[in-house]
Amino acid sequence: MSRWQPLIITQRWLKGASRDILKTRSGAMIDHFIPSQGREEEIPLERYLDPMPGNVVSRYIEAYSHPGGMVLDPFCQTAVVIEEAVRKGRSALAAHFSPLNVLIARATLRLPPPEEIDAATTRLGDAPKLGASLREHITQLYATSCHRCRNPVVADHFAWDRERGLPVEKGYRCPHCEAQGDFPVDESDLETLAKIEERGVHYWYLLDRLASPGEEGRELAQSLLELYTPRNLYALVNLSMKVEALFSGSPILETLQLILLICLDTCRKLEGEGRARLRPPRSFRERNVWHAFEEAYLQLRALSSKSRLSGNVPPPTEAIVKRSIRGLASSLERESLELVITAPPPLDRPFWALSYLWTGWLLGKEETAVFKPFLRPRSLDWSWYQRGTAAAMRALTRLLRPEGRIVFILERGGLRQAERLVLAGAEVGLQLEGLFLQPCEPSTSVLLRKERASSYRLSLVKNRPPKKPPSAPRLASRMRRSALEACRKLLRERGDPLLFEWLHAAILKRWSEEDLLRQATLLEGVSLAQFAAEQMEETLKESLEEFIPLDERGEIREDEKADWNSSLWWLKEAPPPSPLGDRVEKVTCQLLQEVKGFQKVREEVYSLFPGLLTPDPGLVEEVLHSYGQGSPEAWRLRLPEAVREEMIALLLRLGEHLGFQAWAGARLPRHADVAWQEGETSYLFLIRQKVSLRDLCRWVEEGPKARHLILIPDERASLLRLRLESSPLIRKRLTESDWDFIKFGHLRSVAAQEEVDRHDLKKIVGLLPPIESAEAQLPLFP
Numbered sequence: 001m002s003r004w005q006p007l008i009i010t011q012r013w014l015k016g017a018s019r020d021i022l023k024t025r026s027g028a029m030i031d032h033f034i035p036s037q038g039r040e041e042e043i044p045l046e047r048y049l050d051p052m053p054g055n056v057v058s059r060y061i062e063a064y065s066h067p068g069g070m071v072l073d074p075f076c077q078t079a080v081v082i083e084e085a086v087r088k089g090r091s092a093l094a095a096h097f098s099p100l101n102v103l104i105a106r107a108t109l110r111l112p113p114p115e116e117i118d119a120a121t122t123r124l125g126d127a128p129k130l131g132a133s134l135r136e137h138i139t140q141l142y143a144t145s146c147h148r149c150r151n152p153v154v155a156d157h158f159a160w161d162r163e164r165g166l167p168v169e170k171g172y173r174c175p176h177c178e179a180q181g182d183f184p185v186d187e188s189d190l191e192t193l194a195k196i197e198e199r200g201v202h203y204w205y206l207l208d209r210l211a212s213p214g215e216e217g218r219e220l221a222q223s224l225l226e227l228y229t230p231r232n233l234y235a236l237v238n239l240s241m242k243v244e245a246l247f248s249g250s251p252i253l254e255t256l257q258l259i260l261l262i263c264l265d266t267c268r269k270l271e272g273e274g275r276a277r278l279r280p281p282r283s284f285r286e287r288n289v290w291h292a293f294e295e296a297y298l299q300l301r302a303l304s305s306k307s308r309l310s311g312n313v314p315p316p317t318e319a320i321v322k323r324s325i326r327g328l329a330s331s332l333e334r335e336s337l338e339l340v341i342t343a344p345p346p347l348d349r350p351f352w353a354l355s356y357l358w359t360g361w362l363l364g365k366e367e368t369a370v371f372k373p374f375l376r377p378r379s380l381d382w383s384w385y386q387r388g389t390a391a392a393m394r395a396l397t398r399l400l401r402p403e404g405r406i407v408f409i410l411e412r413g414g415l416r417q418a419e420r421l422v423l424a425g426a427e428v429g430l431q432l433e434g435l436f437l438q439p440c441e442p443s444t445s446v447l448l449r450k451e452r453a454s455s456y457r458l459s460l461v462k463n464r465p466p467k468k469p470p471s472a473p474r475l476a477s478r479m480r481r482s483a484l485e486a487c488r489k490l491l492r493e494r495g496d497p498l499l500f501e502w503l504h505a506a507i508l509k510r511w512s513e514e515d516l517l518r519q520a521t522l523l524e525g526v527s528l529a530q531f532a533a534e535q536m537e538e539t540l541k542e543s544l545e546e547f548i549p550l551d552e553r554g555e556i557r558e559d560e561k562a563d564w565n566s567s568l569w570w571l572k573e574a575p576p577p578s579p580l581g582d583r584v585e586k587v588t589c590q591l592l593q594e595v596k597g598f599q600k601v602r603e604e605v606y607s608l609f610p611g612l613l614t615p616d617p618g619l620v621e622e623v624l625h626s627y628g629q630g631s632p633e634a635w636r637l638r639l640p641e642a643v644r645e646e647m648i649a650l651l652l653r654l655g656e657h658l659g660f661q662a663w664a665g666a667r668l669p670r671h672a673d674v675a676w677q678e679g680e681t682s683y684l685f686l687i688r689q690k691v692s693l694r695d696l697c698r699w700v701e702e703g704p705k706a707r708h709l710i711l712i713p714d715e716r717a718s719l720l721r722l723r724l725e726s727s728p729l730i731r732k733r734l735t736e737s738d739w740d741f742i743k744f745g746h747l748r749s750v751a752a753q754e755e756v757d758r759h760d761l762k763k764i765v766g767l768l769p770p771i772e773s774a775e776a777q778l779p780l781f782p
């Protein structure tokens, strides 16, 4: 077998790069969740991919490899590993078995200058086609007349009704009368459509490119072509044939193929921005192919004008290769890798089917062979996924140095995928070293959603073979005991009800720490996944003695649907909640006084909450905005307003004006600053710059029964809203005890009004008071 030499990106390329990079030593172990930093540009087909964020990859490379060491991304979606490895002076290789992924990663990294893209697309548009240019020929397919002024226009899209199999509306902007929007189609639109041959030469040409008659995949290919309207199929095939005819062998071919790929996606019968679906929606858009082509071209042009690798580093595109794990295993040295870091492919059959179609379409039939195993629908389940993943990990383990690591970054993963990765690792002798999790959205808002996404960071290490396990029943009972302990501990530490994802992660982590999963792999005649699932289920049943399921409002669920995944979990005999959020808020404010820079503080906060104590999504950022201000590089603590005396004076004046008896100071409960009273009605006001939810609980507990209103700085409102969002129990307690918030600014503006009544007060109460929501538009005195 010819030994294939991986391209090693040498440090010679780093001449001119910062010398500090070369000095970097392998850092300490990463023990916390590293949040991603927003990316500016969008990667083509991003909604199907789950690209790894650059800053996360960079941190892992720095911590888990040495300068000159070798890093591999075996399922590349972008060139991010190559880019970050080059910056840090490591060698790198990115590979994928799918030619489509390789095309996306390579073409994006190797974009030619904008002028060259301009020249190529102009040449393509000008190419002759049936007595016109290709541009005119395709554009004319969407020619129609303006519904209002009857002048000729070109539609940007047609809206179709799937059941009727016809377009019902056309969307355009009329250059003659400025009409813009969607208007009903007319007879002539249907006539234009009827002229296009549904099963013309182009159709058979494309079908044969996917599978010959009688060949496996022919039926699937045929059904996939149904994802395009006849008109769009015709236009797209003509476009792709012309690209092949004009640019075969040219260095710009890949760029044009990438533009086509974006068109193939945007011009199919689809709606919305979700992941792939193979059944067109009830009503869908038929996009003007030429418009879509121009849009895709502009997207890439914009990408190309931003240089992706700065400095003197040549883009090492040869380091992105089409290769399966088996191919990698036979071409790389054993124990040559320090770090494997990747976003493993999700179990996403629709996208694989689309990849098959688009690969055949753009790159030819030979390239589609790798997708054949994914196209047999019955076998694609999580067991299959685990088997495949285990085989891949086994091969990767051989390539890994003894102290090497495999890191999986899932930006929008699910707990099933994370679990199967951990189990597959256990099967091939890899031990889970780190498991970090952050749901993509705050807990209660996603509770009822069937499919939730969470970000996971998993790192696995090689380990000695596990001890011989005790008998299956003893191992099972040990696993259940450990699982229960792990859940209990996490609930206490986080101090708030939790989504099942958290408990699930705590259990997996504990089982790995105690090496129980690897011991379970030694049990004879037992499937690891099934054994683990049984113990998980048993644990959860037993735990109902101790834990309670809550709904999104913090009410105890007693309905039958109270399953683990759609509930929040809390301890039955809990100490008063001491939310993790309070600690995050406190620490962030402290750091804000010492550390400069928004991202720096953010990262430092995360590093102080290790393991499964990752702060809720958006929380750190919200605290930073609430308490800080400045430019991203010089983010500073905002000084609190000196307002206590002013607010007290305002409240006393306003209270008397509204006919209350109002007083401050003595005779008030310890937490309150001002009181209003009239007969049975009484109000207590608290003026606070800062509210910890734990204090809030205490005040509610101790305070007298009265309407309580807490005055807070305006910039604190959205932080408090987020905090209460993930603390349903505290939220419930506030509502039941008649506590609420008022912003300083709103109180000032009400107090400044000449005419004020009690209704005006109602309009400013709350973190999102009626005055800020749509209700403010209603008449003031209904």
Ligand SMILES: [Zn+2]
Residues within 6 Å of the ligand: 146, 147, 148, 149, 150, 151, 174, 175, 176, 177, 178, 179
């Ligand atoms: Zn018009």
